[in-house]
Amino acid sequence: MREQIMNHTLSTVQIKPASRVPEFLRKKKRWNEILIQGFLFFCGFVSILTTIGIVFELGKESLLFFANPDVSLLEFFTNTRWQPSIGEFGILPLATSTLLTTLIAMIVALPVGLSAAIFLSEYASSKARSVLKPILEILAGVPTVVYGYFALTFMTPVLRGIFGEQNVEIYNTLSAGLVMGIMILPLVSSMSEDALTAVPRSLREAAYGLGSTRLETAVQIVVPAALSGIIAAFIIAISRAIGETMIVAIAAGSGSNFTFNPFKAAETMTGYIARISGGDVGYDTPDYNSIFAIGLVLFLVTLGLNILSRRLSAKYREVYE
Amino acid sequence: MNEYTDLAGESNTNLQKRHRDSKIWRTIFYASTAAAIIILAILILSIVNQAFGLVVLKNTVEPEKISSVPLEQLSSQDLIKILKKNLTSNRYKTIDRDMPFTARSQADLVDLVIAEVVKPTVVDSYHLDVSILHRNEIMARAAEKYPNGHVEFHSWLNPEFITRSMSSTPELAGVRTAIFGSLWIILITVLVAFPTGVGAAIYLEEYAASNRINKIIQTNIDNLAGVPSIIYGILGLAIFVRGLGYFTGGGFLGSGETGGRTILSAGLTMALLILPILIINAQEAIRAVPRSLREASYGLGATKWQTIWHHVLPSALPGILTGTILAISRAIGETAPLILVGASSFINRDPSSVFSRFTALPIQIYNWTTRPQDEFRNIAAAAILVLLVLLLSLNAFAILMRNRFTRRIS
Amino acid sequence: MIDHQTQTKPPIISAEDLCIFYGNFRAVKNVDMKIVPNQITAIIGPSGCGKSTVLRSFNRMNDFIPNCHVTGKITFHGHNIYDEDVDPVQVRQKIGMVFQKPNPFPKSIFDNVAWGLKINGMKGDLSEPVEQALKQAALWDEVKDHLKKSGLSLSGGQQQRLCIARALAVKPDIILMDEPCSALDPIATLKIEDLMRELSKDYTIIIVTHNMQQAARASDYTAFFTMDSDRAGVMVEYGETSHIFTNPQDKRTEDYITGRYG
Amino acid sequence: MIDHQTQTKPPIISAEDLCIFYGNFRAVKNVDMKIVPNQITAIIGPSGCGKSTVLRSFNRMNDFIPNCHVTGKITFHGHNIYDEDVDPVQVRQKIGMVFQKPNPFPKSIFDNVAWGLKINGMKGDLSEPVEQALKQAALWDEVKDHLKKSGLSLSGGQQQRLCIARALAVKPDIILMDEPCSALDPIATLKIEDLMRELSKDYTIIIVTHNMQQAARASDYTAFFTMDSDRAGVMVEYGETSHIFTNPQDKRTEDYITGRYG
Amino acid sequence: SPVFAAPAAEPTKAAEPTKAAVKEVELPEVDPSKLKGDIYSAGSSTVGPLSEAIQELFVQDGYTGEIKNDIIGTGGGFERFCKTGETDIANASRGIKDEEKANCAKLNPARNPIAFRVGTDAITIVVNKKNDFLKNVTTEELGKIFTTAEKWSDVNPKWPAQPIKRFTPGTDSGTFDFFAEFVIQKPQKLAKLDDAKKLLLNAKNTQASEDDNVLVQGVEGDQYAIGYFGFAYYQQQQDRLNAISINDIAPSFETAESGKYLLSRPLFIYSDAAILKAKPQVAGFINYYLTNVDKVIDKVGYFPASDEALNASKQALLDALK
Ligand SMILES: Nc1ncnc2c1ncn2[C@@H]1O[C@H](COP(=O)(O)OP(=O)(O)OP(=O)(O)O)[C@@H](O)[C@H]1O
Ligand SMILES: Nc1ncnc2c1ncn2[C@@H]1O[C@H](COP(=O)(O)OP(=O)(O)OP(=O)(O)O)[C@@H](O)[C@H]1O
Ligand SMILES: [Mg+2]
Ligand SMILES: [Mg+2]
């Protein structure tokens, strides 16, 4: 029947050949719009330049480092000693202490941070939340040099008081790791809380509607639904811990040490970079080139974590309408 | 009917257990939150604890050795004579140039003699907790160890501390140069990062078609946000300090400076560092502008830029500013990149241009924690308080600004 | 208005002088309503008149809205569910709910249905009761071969039936439905309406709907709500659906039903 | 069905074999529709059948939805507005739009109306045209004493009329309205309907509505859309409103109008 | 003009003091308030505090220009002086090395470093306050302690069988180089300094830092720790650490002056004649430095250079300015 109408009308309406678009519809060239768009694109492109800069600089100097006949890639990843000035080029001691501090930090930050997030999003009244959240965010805003200072002047003495001076060295990875965990905690709780609050209320209502308690709803329904955001928070926390510099530079010690004992001093990758670049080493020495090689490793690791984070959170993301 | 008489579920042991679990975990969650907040309190208390406390002062020259009568009773002429006798001629001239001796009151001169000649110096210091709890022991010990010393309560955080420049003597050191250094760096950072960041955010949110290059840009920005700050330090060192040292050091202006360890390099490095954070925040703010507003504008025949400039940006501004201020707070506290870019450990002059060498508050704190004398630990704590106050006021400012703008819009 | 019916069977749930407040705002006032067991009761009325609010007060779902409070009484099998010593968790188990938008858990179809059983302490093999519930919800045939798939992968109408199955699994007495079809297409809507009819043999159903046709088609009793001049929702008329639609007693009901406003 | 009318007046805008896609999903297919000038045309149909999609294609508002694309033709005064060298900005100036939710700019009432003029290059004293537009939108009397107040401070109905005034100020030929009353109360709704009637003397109005009563009351022509089995929206029937409502030719139209579904 | 200070001629060890009266070299008096511009020094963490103290005096006496001092180790200081040419003055706790000089020569315009001796230091070996077995070591014991020995008992069976925790200045510090030379290389007659360094760095439980406070705190915090650094840092920390004597000689003004103390060493600042001419403020500052250093040096914690050495420095300055 529709066909009918159309055939009917088509034959009656004259279709003009639209050769030229009339003035009131014709396209205008708007130069300012084009220029602005160009500028804006450039702004976006700066980030690409930054990445290229990072990769290029780190890569270039790392090449110099690996071009050194004393350095072999195999040795770099397997040797357990790191003393570039005397030809010991094993990243392991730096890597293990980075691992150790990160691990300790995560043991603190992840469970406590997630618990706090659950409390804020599922239990706290909106009033309590509006007070508690900013306070936690202050904790996140404190510069890391302050945390480093806190680790050295407060946490270490406390640890030595607990475990005994003879057991805990003055510089130790435990203190640095714990304080790093404290520093990262608000990041975990804040991001996880965002993820939890983003879970639609309808899901909670569905759970309560089945006669579940608050705990069951929170842990069995809301947390799994927010998993993608929580995983992202966790991984970002890990990469923050790996990249954190000042706390370990101040409190973890300043000599590479291949150990898994958290009471001992051990220098992390970032700590090493900070110390060497703090001025004690000349350009074009193996030490100097080595900070770029370590920087490259650091960059690749955090990049990998970023990508992993996005992959995982995409995998666990649920789309609610 | 019977089963409904028990809506309270008292006979249902399973339900009771569930409620019990619920309570236990509630306590755990609550405790976690509380723990975080208690730690914050401990952190701040432990810093306050070191920024105040008793000190033992000892005079470099005992007043009795300068004059037989107490200084307060001397005439201005006598005091000036004492100064002339005890100071180097250059020092004497310098003070006179600041303000002629003859123009100073007698009380001022007494202070001057004390500061320049008697020079009481801190020989021992105690933390606040010890000062309060063990005051008597401290007094006794001080009396025994420093017979000529005297004990007084000292706030390491004081007005002079903020207005003085650096010194190798802790009680004479201040953070003025560092504050100015930080402010200059932030200025450069903001001038560079704000327009670029907002521009990039507008581009990505409003212009970018979903093609390959734009996807790469977006992914890249997300990735950069996770790159450790020390890597930016390495980048800054390699590019701004060394590669472009001729420009960032002002060499191209004929300043004669070589090397790029300047405010400009530090500011640019920080700008790159906060750029991704700023862009992501700004994107969120722009995204939060309701589509209806854009549609209203386009529906009237507005062009893209008119829509963005007149409607999207004003509405997104509070969010963008909040994000910017948060990014700035991050930049103010960053230490590692500045170490790499080459902050100075000792510098006596406030920076005067972007080509000045610099130090910054966190660098100062870091340096002081590495000095041997205990008193440097005290002023490091005082400097931390200054930094925290600065950060808190910035955040408060962000909140105020956000409220103001939100009010204006609604 | 509800005369002979109510006299013969005691109401399964009833509101007495119910007022519901959000903070100081009285959203609903002075509602008296007796729900007849094993029947479908529809609540209709213009937007904002408090239909959802009343419905949610029937299983204490409003507990989760800060500063929402209730005066008056709601008795379930003769007990006031707002009494001090009543456990709201228990109440919600007995009085299930289906929401406007299908809201399956981000779990497998099986787990969606089984979860309510698990938290209620049921152990062992749950496939029997899950199958049972899915059959009741007329979904079994469509999903039996992929119970492991996510509940979110289903179509809207299937999701809604999954939500109904989920509610049925914990064996409630009453099922509350808040505009269960408003997000569904016509065919899915009709399916749900058929299902409701089927379920009313074993359950009491209370449904809120915007759609008068739906109320007319699918319910035994209808309550018409509207807003008073103080914006508080009031119940204007309540009775057998056929009466209400053919012979409304109140001018406002008539205006609404004939589409003069709303 | 659109017979004598269309023959006498050429259509102001018309769709020819219009298909609209979101990515790969065809949301609307094969629509042919000629809009009669200076009349009110209503588009009705169940949710999701593509009413808004079609309406927004009439002034290239869909350009802003990524991966939305259009095939077929939409001619305005005989020119295909999707032609390469047509400026969509110009199109939107000629074909204004009013949205479902009132969306005044966060500016003063005056600036809301004046902004469209300003960006179109009008300079000097704008109070004359602003007053004109507000009067046309039947809002002048209510706001003339506080033109400086924020547009957001008005009530919902006033906001919607402000949006209409804003659209009128730039002197369009056609006004598209997407459920302009669905967020309003009955009294405000009636006001807008009266206004539309008034405006149709000078403008062509196309309105999308969910509310059949509204279409019946307020429009001259009605197009009924529904979803095909492939979820694509199709136009089922189009003609004079009185015909469509009293004598629908298609079973689906009839079912919809009599409330058998939707 | 004849340039003083060829590195080979540089005393790497504090010179024996000459009791014979030397003719005092008179430098023209400087008025800091008349000088303008900036002065940038960088280098040794040993000399750093001394330079800072002088800089402060200089400012108190009226200098209004900008002064900066970066503590980055002697090697780092020469890096900035000779390689990037950023600094006016390099602080050094050892003499300049040949390759560093070569770098200076490669600069454009080339720099020819001139050494100014400013004082004497005694590298001090420190142990924990609770350490009751170590009061004195021989050079040989010291060598073992910092290299091959794992436990204290490995060096001397009477000492406890506890691991040695070593805290040494960073590899780019003059202190480390000096220690390696006089404790390891010379006594063990090694051909290359690098071999000595290698021995030191290969030792277990070694924390190396440019930052002397890390060392102070490290030794203070561990009963079985040992470390070394400039005398100044020890002087500041006398109540937290114990200094031990080497070969029965304790570090002190006399033993350092006389050179009897094994680890006494000269402290320098370096500059260049062209800089001194181009930047009068730098020349003025060095003049002021040499004139006033003895007033503050003991407060900072070092020992004055011999009159002869100081005079030679003054003469070098005069020569450079000719
Ligand atoms: N959480 C809440 N806080 C405050 N007011 C609320 C809240 N929920 C609803 N209201 C108000 O209570 C009144 C009744 O709302 P309710 O949602 O019960 O209406 P409704 O009849 O279900 O409407 P609809 O048909 O739109 O769903 C409305 O005025 C609404 O604004
Ligand atoms: N931006 C979009 N991207 C993808 N699909 C869309 C988008 N907008 C609408 N659709 C889909 O296109 C179809 C038609 O949508 P449209 O909004 O035009 O329907 P409608 O008739 O206006 O419905 P309603 O009455 O709910 O407003 C729907 O299936 C919808 O899901
Ligand atoms: Mg509702
Ligand atoms: Mg629509």
Ligand SMILES: O=P([O-])([O-])[O-]
């Ligand atoms: O900092 P140093 O003096 O050891 O080079």
